[in-house]
Amino acid sequence: MTLPDSGQLAGLHQALDQWFARTARNLPWREPDCSPWGILVSEVMLQQTPVVRVLPVWRDWMERWPTPAHLADEPSGAAVRHWGRLGYPRRALRLHAAAVAIREQHGGKVPDTYPELLGLPGVGNYTAAAVAAFAFGRRETVVDTNIRRVHARLISGDALPAPALTAGEMRLADALLPLDKELSVRWNASVMELGAMVCTARSPKCADCPVRSSCAWLAAGEPPPSYTPKGQSWHGTDRQVRGAVMAVLREAATPVPREMFEQAPADLGFAPSGVGIPLAALHRLNSAPEQLERALDGLLVDGLAEMHDGGLRLPA
Template sequence: MTLPGTDELAKLHHALDDWFAETARDLPWREPDCSPWGILVSEVMLQQTPVVRVLPVWLDWMERWPTPAHLANEPSGEAVRHWGRLGYPRRALRLHAAAVAIRDNHSGDVPDDYPELLGLPGVGGYTAAAVAAFAFGKRETVVDTNIRRVHARLVSGHALPAQALTAAEMRLADALLPDDRHLSVRWNASVMELGAIVCTARSPKCADCPVRSSCAWLAAGEPPPSYTPKGQAWHGTDRQVRGAVMAVLRVAATPIPREMFEQAPADLGFAPTDVGIPLAALHRLNSAPEQLERALTGLLRDGLAEVHDGGLRLPA
């Protein structure tokens, strides 16, 4: 791998900056008046989740909880309830915990520097760097999956980045980051956007790439990846059963007796309720009793559910 020279790197910076100015998607968390809280919420929601699924949930959250204090003053279960079907609902609990910390320890304002952001519950290195950059204009090295893939192809000549983030990748990202603070923020955003809509994992649109003439991967003849990415299975997994149980709890106004997860309500003599549809969906999975038990136990262990009045509900 050979790093671009000073002049070539400056050309890359400005080519992507110009491209981003013309083609970037119009997203509400990119608007100049979006609050740091809105950007923090978007960054957590967008982890492993596409924009099209995040957008309606983000809009609902920001209308419902426009500041960290609004969310912190609600039970954590409400964050889980309104997480909808974004998946990985522990992220909702972490956002709630971060909101409480912001309310109690930061006078209700999202902290504006990396170390303090990193000190918030559930905020890791990527999220802290992204919020510092995109909410506060700080020069921080932001590295997500899309950015890693662009760097791998553009500079390293690899079809895909390593399967896990390496120190070498972080050093490369640091070396590519513009010295100018404003341009560094734009660079982070533009490389991320390029990876999301052009330099995609499976079908890159190289003809649309504004820096294709500098791409080491194209110059090398598009060598194949050294490994085959494996998507996460869903059907028949414990994750699917957990998701089906969560769908029941999200619509339930009162605790759900454990037996209702194990048998259809009608078979137990219960009248139909607003939980009937998600319960029916859960039962159609025909999961083994031990798999359902693992799901229920895991949700309780992870704090996504709690026992109350002999039944299960979202955390209060």
């Protein structure tokens, strides 16, 4: 791998900056008046979740809880209930915990530096860097899956980045980051956008790429990846059963007795309506009893559900 010289790097910065100015998606968390809180919420929601699914939930959250204090005043179960079907609902608990910490430790304002952001519950290296950059204009190295893939192809000549983030990738990202603060923010956003919209994992649109003439992967003849990426399974997994149980709890106004999860609505003497609809969907999975037990017990351990009056409910 050969790093671009200063002139080549300046050319890459300029080409992507101009491309992003022309083609960037109009997303609400990119608007100049979006609050740092809105950007933090978007970054957490967008982890492993497509923009199209995040948009309605993000808008709902911003209407319900326009500041961290608004969310912190609610029970954590409200965050889980309004997480909808975004998946990985522990992210909702982490956002609630972060909101409480922001209210109690930062005067209700999202902290504006990487170290302070990293100190919030559930905020990791990527999220801290992204919020510092996109909400506060800090020069931070932002590295997500899309950025890693662009760097791998453009500079390293590899079809895909390594299965897990490496120290070498972070050094490369640091070396590519513009020294100018404002340009560094736009560079992070433009490389991320290029990976999401053009330099995609399965079907890259190389003809639309603004930096294709500099791409090491194209120059090498588009060699195949050195490994086969493992897709995330869903059907028949514990995650699917947990999601189905969470759908029941989100609809329930009162604690749901454990036996209702173990018996179909018809066996309990009522037709599917209200909470019976997600309950019927849960039973259509035909999961093994031990898998259902794992799902119920796991949600309790993870704090996504709690026992109350002999039944399960979202955390209060």
